[in-house]
Amino acid sequence: MPELPDVEGFRRELANSLPGRRVRDVDVRDTGILRNTSAHTLRRRLTGHRFRTPRRHGKWLILPTDGPTLLVHSGMTGHPYYAPDDAQTDGPVRLVVALDRGELHYLDQRKLRGVWLADDEDTAGVMGPQGPDALDIDWPAFRDLLSGRRGGLKATLLNQSVIAGLGNLLIDEICWQAGLHPTRSTAGLDADELKRLHAVVRRVLRTAVRHGCVPGLPRWLTGARDEPDPSCPRCGTRLNKTRVAGRTTMWCPRCQKR
Numbered sequence: 061m062p063e064l065p066d067v068e069g070f071r072r073e074l075a076n077s078l079p080g081r082r083v084r085d086v087d088v089r090d091t092g093i094l095r096n097t098s099a100h101t102l103r104r105r106l107t108g109h110r111f112r113t114p115r116r117h118g119k120w121l122i123l124p125t126d127g128p129t130l131l132v133h134s135g136m137t138g139h140p141y142y143a144p145d146d147a148q149t150d151g152p153v154r155l156v157v158a159l160d161r162g163e164l165h166y167l168d169q170r171k172l173r174g175v176w177l178a179d180d181e182d183t184a185g186v187m188g189p190q191g192p193d194a195l196d197i198d199w200p201a202f203r204d205l206l207s208g209r210r211g212g213l214k215a216t217l218l219n220q221s222v223i224a225g226l227g228n229l230l231i232d233e234i235c236w237q238a239g240l241h242p243t244r245s246t247a248g249l250d251a252d253e254l255k256r257l258h259a260v261v262r263r264v265l266r267t268a269v270r271h272g273c274v275p276g277l278p279r280w281l282t283g284a285r286d287e288p289d290p291s292c293p294r295c296g297t298r299l300n301k302t303r304v305a306g307r308t309t310m311w312c313p314r315c316q317k318r
């Protein structure tokens with residue numbers, strides 16, 4: 061499931077190949093991935109324009125041209141990538157943007173989100189309310205955003221209008237490494253707990269971005285998620301799985317007391 065580290069990986073990969081490339085043609089192979097435009101309009105508006113440097117905010121990949129901007133939200137299975145001219149397509153490629161060299165592909169199995177088209181000044185309207193990007197947020201901003209906020213911790217961190225980019229796997233990992241239960245009241249966190257939480261957010265994200273995903277490292281909670289009988293990498297206690305804020309949530313009853 062693409063989260064901030066995956067999308068940042070997509071952005072970095074495309075930043076090495078996409079800027080300056082001119083759009084020759086657009087082949088929408090499945091209109092089910094288009095969200096606010098038609099295949100005809102996308103082809104007409106993109107053709108002839110050159111891509112600029114890709115950007116990212118939260119889980120959104122922003123692909124500006126010298127004309128309109130292409131926005132991609134990968135949902136659970138989307139993967140935008142650059143394909144050389146001689147590359148073979150692999151998997152359900154829903155969109156192919158032919159360039160003067162190579163192609164931009166968008167592969168997506170489940171089509172839960174997709175692709176939007178906007179003028180550059182209208183991208184905020186497409187993305188909706190977005191908080192500061194989780195990779196960049198500093199301690200004072202983090203403290204001010206979470207202090208006194210109502211609701212459970214995981215639900216708060218999932219809210220993209222509070223902090224943009226955190227998803228289910230990241231939040232479970234962050235809460236576990238910070239020793240905080242995902243249902244803890246956000247307003248009930250004291251200053252030391254908030255500061256520890258911020259430090260863990262930064263540490264987890266830096267490591268995950270290096271891997272291009274939320275990695276299943278040996279000493280990480282994520283590494284235990286898919287085990288038949290998962291135990292806590294820190295204390296060995298059997299891990300619990302429950303639904304929190306509509307997501308399957310893993311936590312340690314010893315390390316993360318309610």
